[in-house]
Amino acid sequence: MNILLDFLREQKVSETLIRELEHFRNRYPVNDGQRLATPSYLYYGKDIWEQALTALLCGENLLLAGSKATGKNVLAENLATAFGRPRYNISFHINMDATYMIGTDTFQNGQVTFRPGPVYQCATDGGFCILDEINMARNEALAVLHSVLDFRRMIDVPGYQQISLHEATRFIATMNYGYAGTRELNEALASRFVIIQTPEISEENLNNLLVRSFPKLQKKYREQFVALFIDINKKCENGELTMKALDLRGLLDALKLMEAGLAPRTALDMGITNKTFDSCEQEVIRDIIAGRISGKLTAATLFGA
Numbered sequence: 001m002n003i004l005l006d007f008l009r010e011q012k013v014s015e016t017l018i019r020e021l022e023h024f025r026n027r028y029p030v031n032d033g034q035r036l037a038t039p040s041y042l043y044y045g046k047d048i049w050e051q052a053l054t055a056l057l058c059g060e061n062l063l064l065a066g067s068k069a070t071g072k073n074v075l076a077e078n079l080a081t082a083f084g085r086p087r088y089n090i091s092f093h094i095n096m097d098a099t100y101m102i103g104t105d106t107f108q109n110g111q112v113t114f115r116p117g118p119v120y121q122c123a124t125d126g127g128f129c130i131l132d133e134i135n136m137a138r139n140e141a142l143a144v145l146h147s148v149l150d151f152r153r154m155i156d157v158p159g160y161q162q163i164s165l166h167e168a169t170r171f172i173a174t175m176n177y178g179y180a181g182t183r184e185l186n187e188a189l190a191s192r193f194v195i196i197q198t199p200e201i202s203e204e205n206l207n208n209l210l211v212r213s214f215p216k217l218q219k220k221y222r223e224q225f226v227a228l229f230i231d232i233n234k235k236c237e238n239g240e241l242t243m244k245a246l247d248l249r250g251l252l253d254a255l256k257l258m259e260a261g262l263a264p265r266t267a268l269d270m271g272i273t274n275k276t277f278d279s280c281e282q283e284v285i286r287d288i289i290a291g292r293i294s295g296k297l298t299a300a301t302l303f304g305a
Contacts, residue, residue: 126166
C-alpha cells in the first residue's frame, strides 16, 4: 500500500489529498484476516485520481463511466488498495437478485442460519464494494442498494436485523456504454453516486504503464506496442473496426504471454485479434499488427538485454 502512495506522489497528486488519505488509513486500520488485495496494474491519470480521492474522502460513492479500455476497474481496485480497505467485487448480470448481494438463509449444522452476501460483509467490515457493470442489473436487484447508498447508509435484512454501514464503507460502480445487455441507469440510483467520466488512456500514460508493468521490454519495441494500440483505437473511432478490437487488457495479456516466451504475433492473436469473431475484422487487425510488429521478432528479442 505504501508503494501505491509513492506512485501517487510520482503522479504529482495533491500532497494534501495524500495526507488526508494517510489519515483515513490510520483512522480505520484493517483487522487481521481482512481481504486486502494488491492490484495487478496501476492507473495513470493525475486529474482522475484527484477527483476520485476527493469524492471518497468526502464520504461519497463513486460511479466510473466511460467507453471500453479506459481502466475503470483498474482504478476501482487501485482506490480500494490506496485507502487500505478490504475489497468486495460484484459483477452484475441479468439473473442477479437481492439475496445474492445481501445474503440468504442456509441450512447448516441442523439449523437455519443466515449466510451474508458481499454487500452485507462489505457494510460490516468497512470495505470497498466494486459494483462492476452496474447497468446490466435489473431494477429489482438494484433497489436493495438505495438505502445503502444514500444518507441512511443502512441495510434492512428481512427476518433478521437492520445494520448500519461501517464509516469506512464505500461503493464504487463501473459501467460501459453499448455493451450487449446494458441499459440506461435508473435515475434514482444514479443520483446516489458522484460520477467520473474516465477518459481514454493517453499515449504517454500507456507508455508509463508498460514501463512499470514490463520493465525488461526494450524501449523501441515498447513504443511500437503503444503505437499499435493507438492505431487500433483510431480505426475504432473511424468506424473501420468495432470496439471489440480495442482491448487494453488484451494487449497486457499478450505481453505477458510474450514475456513467458510465446511468439509476439501468436500472443497478439490470442490477446487482441481473436477477441472479434468477424474474419474481415481479424484481417484488418492483423494488417495493423504487421505494420508495427515484425513476424521475425521473438520474445527473447523483445525482452533481451
